[in-house]
Amino acid sequence: MEIEIATIGGYEEVGRQMTAVRAGDDVVIFDMGLNLSQVLIHDNVETERMHSLDLIDMGAIPDDRIMSDLEGDVQAIVPTHGHLDHIGAISKLAHRYDAPVVATPFTIELVKQQIEGEQKFGVDNDLIKMDPGETMSIGDSGQVDLEFVNVTHSIIDAINPVLHTPEGAVVYGLDKRMDHTPVIGDPIDMERFREIGREGEGVLCYIEDCTNANKKGRTPSENVAREHLRDVLYSMEDYDGGIVATTFSSHIARVKSLVEFADDIGRQPVLLGRSMEKYSGTAERLDFVDFPTDLGMFGHRKSVDRTFKRIMNEGKENFLPVVTGHQGEPRAMLTRMARGETPYELDNGDKVVFSARVIPEPTNEGQRYQAEKLLGMQGARIYDDIHVSGHLCQEGHYEMLDALQPQNIVPAHQDLKGLSGYVNLCESEGYKMGRDLHVTRNGNLIQLVE
Numbered sequence: 264m265e266i267e268i269a270t271i272g273g274y275e276e277v278g279r280q281m282t283a284v285r286a287g288d289d290v291v292i293f294d295m296g297l298n299l300s301q302v303l304i305h306d307n308v309e310t311e312r313m314h315s316l317d318l319i320d321m322g323a324i325p326d327d328r329i330m331s332d333l334e335g336d337v338q339a340i341v342p343t344h345g346h347l348d349h350i351g352a353i354s355k356l357a358h359r360y361d362a363p364v365v366a367t368p369f370t371i372e373l374v375k376q377q378i379e380g381e382q383k384f385g386v387d388n389d390l391i392k393m394d395p396g397e398t399m400s401i402g403d404s405g406q407v408d409l410e411f412v413n414v415t416h417s418i419i420d421a422i423n424p425v426l427h428t429p430e431g432a433v434v435y436g437l438d439k440r441m442d443h444t445p446v447i448g449d450p451i452d453m454e455r456f457r458e459i460g461r462e463g464e465g466v467l468c469y470i471e472d473c474t475n476a477n478k479k480g481r482t483p484s485e486n487v488a489r490e491h492l493r494d495v496l497y498s499m500e501d502y503d504g505g506i507v508a509t510t511f512s513s514h515i516a517r518v519k520s521l522v523e524f525a526d527d528i529g530r531q532p533v534l535l536g537r538s539m540e541k542y543s544g545t546a547e548r549l550d551f552v553d554f555p556t557d558l559g560m561f562g563h564r565k566s567v568d569r570t571f572k573r574i575m576n577e578g579k580e581n582f583l584p585v586v587t588g589h590q591g592e593p594r595a596m597l598t599r600m601a602r603g604e605t606p607y608e609l610d611n612g613d614k615v616v617f618s619a620r621v622i623p624e625p626t627n628e629g630q631r632y633q634a635e636k637l638l639g640m641q642g643a644r645i646y647d648d649i650h651v652s653g654h655l656c657q658e659g660h661y662e663m664l665d666a667l668q669p670q671n672i673v674p675a676h677q678d679l680k681g682l683s684g685y686v687n688l689c690e691s692e693g694y695k696m697g698r699d700l701h702v703t704r705n706g707n708l709i710q711l712v713e
Contacts, residue, residue, distance in 0.1 A: 264406065264429050266467060266712040269333055270703045272296065272325030273437075273676050277624065278348045280437060280676065281325035282470060283333060286428040289402035290335040291409065292360070293424060293435045293470075294342050297351025298323050300626045315355045315384065324352035327359070329706045337362040338401045339409065340388065343437055344421035345373035345542075346513060354381045363389035365399070367411065369420035372545050395422050395452070412459070413452040415442035415485070417653030418513045419551050425459060430712045431467030432459050434667060437676055438472045440482040440652060441659045446489055446516035447552060453666060460667040468711055469669035472676040474654035477684035481658040488651040489520045492618055495646055496521075496583075500528040505579035505613035509589040509597050510650075512538035515546045517618055518585060522554060525583035533570060536587030536596045537562035567596060571606040579613070589619035590627045591634030598630075601637035611642030618649045660688055671711055673701045 264287045273280035278298035284291050301322040318324045330337075337360040342350045350370065354377045357364060364374055371392050378386045393399060395413035406429050411422040416439050426433040434456075443450045460466055475482065499506055508525075510517045518534065525532035534543055540562030546552045561567050574582045584607070588597025597615070599605050609615075615638055621631045635645055655663065664672075672689055674682045682702060694700040701709050 264712065265710075266428060266430050266433070267333065268433075268468065268470070268673065268709040268711065269329050270673065270675070270705060270707050270709065271327055271329055272705055273348075274703055274705050274707075275678055277474065277622075277676055277678075277681070279323070279325045279352065280349050281327065281352070282435065282675070283330060283337075284426055284433050284435075285333050285335045286407045286426060286430075286433075287402075287404060288335045289404065289407050290333055290337045291401060291426055292337055292340045292362070294349045294437065295325065295340060295352045295356055296346075296348040299347060299351075300624045318355060324355055326706060327356055329708070332708060336402075340364045341409065341424050342366050342370055342374065343424065343435065344416055344418050345370045346418055346438070349437070350374050350377060354378045354386055355384055357388045358384045358386045360388070363391045365391045365393055365409070367394060367420040367422055368392045369546065369549055369551060372549060373542075376541065376545070395420075395449070396455075401426070412455050413449050414439035415445050415448070415451045416440060417511060417517075419447055419515050419546060428467070429464070431464035431670065432462070433468045434459065434466055434470070434669070436469055436471040436663065438474070438654055440655055441662060442484045444484045444486045446485045446519065453662075456663065456666045466667045466669040468671040468673060469663075469667050470673045470675055471660070471663070471685065472654060473674045473682050473685040474676055475652055475656045476660060476674075476677070476688065477681065478656040479658075480656050482654065482656045483651045485516050485651060488517065488618070488649065491649050492517070492520050492616075493524055495616060495649055496524040496528055499614055502614065503580045504610055505607075506530065506583050506616065507597065507600070507614070508583060508585045508616040508618060509587065510585070510618040511589060512536065512542045512587055514619075515543060515552055518543055519552050519554075521583070521585050521618065522558060525585075526555070528583075530583040531581060532583050532585060533559040533561070533574075534585050535561055535567045535570060539585065539587050568606055575606055575608065579607075588634065589617055590622060591630035591632070593630065598634050598637075601634050601641070603641070609638065609641040609643050613643050614646060615643045616646045616649060620648055620650045620652070657684065657688060660685060661692075664689070664692055671699045671701060673703060673709065
C-alpha cells in the first residue's frame, strides 16, 4: 500500500498546523489550524469576513492547494485538541472536503462553537466524537484504522492520533507533554505508545511537535505549576489590595487551581473575558471540571464592566479576577485594565499574576512587554512565569523515540531554527537527514512507501 504525507502547514512556523496522510486511496487530515500571530499583526482586519484564499495569502490559514496532488479521498479531518492553531481553520477550510471531523468530546464542542460563530463558508461537515483509547475504521478497504491515544497537554481531552496501515503505523505526535500526575484527566498513555512500537510492522513514521526541542531536561507535570501557583497566592493572603490573575483561557487545569486557591486565601474568584467564559463554561458543561456553583463567568464586555464596578464597590480585597490577556493581546481584559479602560482601578502595590509564559513570537513578545509596562506605570507588581509548558523538552522526545522506534521521522511545529535541537537528537540516535529524517517545508509531499 502506498503511504504519502503532505506537510501543509506548521512546518515553517508555530501555527496553522495541517498534515495529510494518504494510505492507498484513503486520506486523513490531521489538524486544520490558524496562525494566531498573522491574525494579531492585522489587528484592524476582521478575518471572519475574509475569503479563504485571502487568508491563505495572508499566512493566517494553511495553503491546502497541495491536497489536489494527493490521489485519494479524504475520509476524516482529525484535530488533536482544541487550541486555535489546530482547529481555527476548520470553519474556513473543512467545507472543501466531504469528510467528517473526528475528535474527542471537548475538542468537538469547541469546533462546533467555532463553526457556529462563523457561517461564511457554510461548513456542515458531520462532527463525530471519539474518546481516547477508541479506534475507528477508515475507508472501505478494511486495512486502515484510526486510533486515539491519550496524551497530556495544556488543554484537556488531547490525543495523539495513530493511523494503522499494513505498512506500519503513522503516529501524529502534536502536541503533548509527558505528565504522569495531571491535575485533570488521565496520564499520558506511554504503555500504549510502547505497544504500538512493538506491534505488527511497528511505526512507519512519527510526526513530532518540536516546540521545546532545543530545551534540555524534561517538562514538569502540571502539578509543579499548581504548587508554584499555590505558593505565590498563599504569600498574598494578608495583602488587602487588588490581586488579578491571568492564564491561557483554554488551560482548564490552571483555571481550576486559580479558583481553588482564591477561595483558600479568602477571595471570591470570577472569570472575565469571552474566551475565559467559553472554555471554562464548556468544560463545566461537559463535566470535565466541577467549579463552585457561585463562580461567576462573564464574557460580554458590559457584563465584565458591571462585574468590575461591583468589585470596586464591594472592595478589591474580596475578589480575585481571573482575566484574559496573558500575552498582552490588545483587546483582552488585562490589557484594557492596564490602559485604564475598565472600572477596575489598579493601585500602587496591587498584584498581577501571570500564570503563563510569553509565546516566543515577536508579536506576542511586543504586546506582552507593552502590557507589563502599562501595568507597572499604574504601580502594579508583576509575578511572572508561574507556568510549565505543554510541550516535550529533550528528554521527553528521547523517551518517545525509545518507545516508538519509528522507521521515519518528520519534525513539525517550528521554524528551521526551532527544529534544530530535535534534528540533533534524532541524528544522535542514528537517523539521517535525507534518508529517514525528513526535514520539510509547507506544501511538500513525502513518499514513504511506493
